[in-house]
Amino acid sequence: MASSLKPDSKGVGSSKLPSSSSPASASGMSSEPAESASGSGNDKKKKKSSTKTAKSEGSEGSFDFFDGMVGSDGAENGLVYLNAKWDPDDLSDGDMMSPPSPACVRRIKNDILAIYSDPPPGLCVMPDPHNITKIHGLLTGPFDTPYEGGFFYFLIRFPHDYPISPPRVRLMTTGNGTVRFNPNLYKSGKVCLSILGTWAGPSWSPAQTLSTVLISIQSLMNEKPYHNEPGYKHERTPGDSKNYNDIIMHETIRVAVCDMIDGATRMHMPDTLRAVMESSFPDYYKYYVQVCESHLHLDGQPMNDPFGDSRPTFNFRQLMKWLKTIKARLSDNKTDYSDSDEERTPGQGASNKGCRDCRQDDNLSLEGGAHGKNISGASAEGHSSNTSDGSEGPGGGNSNTS
Amino acid sequence: MEGWTGVATWKWIANDDNCGICRMAFDGCCPDCKLPGDDCPLVWGQCSHVFHMHCIVKWLQSQSTNSPCPMCRQEWKWKAG
Numbered sequence: 068m069a070s071s072l073k074p075d076s077k078g079v080g081s082s083k084l085p086s087s088s089s090p091a092s093a094s095g096m097s098s099e100p101a102e103s104a105s106g107s108g109n110d111k112k113k114k115k116s117s118t119k120t121a122k123s124e125g126s127e128g129s130f131d132f133f134d135g136m137v138g139s140d141g142a143e144n145g146l147v148y149l150n151a152k153w154d155p156d157d158l159s160d161g162d163m164m165s166p167p168s169p170a171c172v173r174r175i176k177n178d179i180l181a182i183y184s185d186p187p188p189g190l191c192v193m194p195d196p197h198n199i200t201k202i203h204g205l206l207t208g209p210f211d212t213p214y215e216g217g218f219f220y221f222l223i224r225f226p227h228d229y230p231i232s233p234p235r236v237r238l239m240t241t242g243n244g245t246v247r248f249n250p251n252l253y254k255s256g257k258v259c260l261s262i263l264g265t266w267a268g269p270s271w272s273p274a275q276t277l278s279t280v281l282i283s284i285q286s287l288m289n290e291k292p293y294h295n296e297p298g299y300k301h302e303r304t305p306g307d308s309k310n311y312n313d314i315i316m317h318e319t320i321r322v323a324v325c326d327m328i329d330g331a332t333r334m335h336m337p338d339t340l341r342a343v344m345e346s347s348f349p350d351y352y353k354y355y356v357q358v359c360e361s362h363l364h365l366d367g368q369p370m371n372d373p374f375g376d377s378r379p380t381f382n383f384r385q386l387m388k389w390l391k392t393i394k395a396r397l398s399d400n401k402t403d404y405s406d407s408d409e410e411r412t413p414g415q416g417a418s419n420k421g422c423r424d425c426r427q428d429d430n431l432s433l434e435g436g437a438h439g440k441n442i443s444g445a446s447a448e449g450h451s452s453n454t455s456d457g458s459e460g461p462g463g464g465n466s467n468t469s
Numbered sequence: 470m471e472g473w474t475g476v477a478t479w480k481w482i483a484n485d486d487n488c489g490i491c492r493m494a495f496d497g498c499c500p501d502c503k504l505p506g507d508d509c510p511l512v513w514g515q516c517s518h519v520f521h522m523h524c525i526v527k528w529l530q531s532q533s534t535n536s537p538c539p540m541c542r543q544e545w546k547w548k549a550g
């Protein structure tokens with residue numbers, strides 16, 4: 068994933084929206100378009116409030132975000148947003164539990180194929196083998212940002228009436244719920260993005276796709292994430308922004324690199340995505356070490372988070388050791404992945420390589436038709452798609468991320 | 470010649486190939502229909518964006534207050550005629 072890739076988009080929707088999702092029961096593979104099944108979107112579910120989310124948001128301090136952003140009538144809207152469902156694993160409402168309509172399934176497959184046929188830089192997706200409405204996504208931190216070289220794993224669930232309602236997205240790379248990577252990426256995994264309905268601003272539109280959602284999230288990971296926080300357009304204390312970047316760089320290597328590679332199994336990450344990380348790691352290794360070496364002077368100091376989040380103490384020396392251990396282990400296991408002997412240039416091609424892997428896994432299913440419910444098909448099954456009519460384009464031009 | 474059978478083709482005149490909502494081709498129908506044609510018509514907004522009628526109606530019905538065009542976010546207004 069590393070490759071070329073700097074997302075050129077920037078600053079997309081500024082808000083956060085919760086989405087909900089849940090592992091659906093539905094095997095999600097219904098095939099024939101049935102005229103009856105149209106999931107008409109209803110917004111009522113979105114407004115339903117769940118105490119659970121409200122609470123967790125409160126603890127994230129999101130109420131502060133609204134200060135100075137919205138006026139008093141905005142506050143009411145704010146509450147609606149705050150109560151919006153965002154968690155892909157939240158089973159408490161029917162949105163996620165009802166089986167997706169055939170139209171929804173076709174649209175999801177279309178979205179996935181569009182990514183396979185024209186993979187955006189640093190972005191890789193993998194449908195769940197058992198449930199087409201559940202997608203595993205891996206974003207690589209963009210170049211020239213404090214997220215560079217990090218592996219950010221997302222779980223995405225499509226509601227039964229997608230694309231009328233937005234997908235629900237959760238960041239899984241949070242160091243077990245302890246690290247907030249960005250003013251918009253909470254430690255709970257909530258992604259604050261207006262197009263997802265988790266924040267104020269341009270809201271979801273059914274012209275958005277899986278690809279535009281992921282690119283929007285990628286654009287949150289920018290050069291100076293400090294300023295993503297509403298009300299922090301200017302530094303409150305000189306040096307805040309750089310200080311925040313140092314923290315994010317440390318945490319990226321600690322949590323989004325080392326802990327991701329060591330903890331992929333714990334997170335139930337699909338093997339394909341794990342392979343992408345492991346094959347990208349050597350490309351970035353030099354960069355990781357460079358970051359550590361140039362920040363050794365910070366070791367022992369507490370990370371003073373400008374937003375008051377509690378953080379550990381800088382320890383780049385220990386990160387270097389951890390990186391070295393991982394590198395040694397990966398090179399021992401090299402033969403595990405068929406492409407491990409390919410020559411790599413730093414920062415090049417890793418991500419696309421990974422996506423190529425994904426595609427290889429399911430190329431069969433892309434030919435269409437096979438909607439089998441047999442779980443035996445393991446990885447291929449999730450991709451079965453009957454898009455053989457091939458009419459759908461990559462859906463480029465239509466995204467109006469805002 | 471004993472007889473002949475006329476054949477004709479038709480095409481929607483749209484400024485894009487795919488519906489921005491369902492992403493299916495305009496030459497085909499929306500995912501809820503089986504046959505393209507009069508039963509699954511295309512409709513235009515005043516903003517000039519075009520969708521399968523079934524798709525845009527689903528979207529408009531899901532919106533409680535304002536109903537933006539999915540492509541340009543302007544308020545959706547049906548284009549007459």
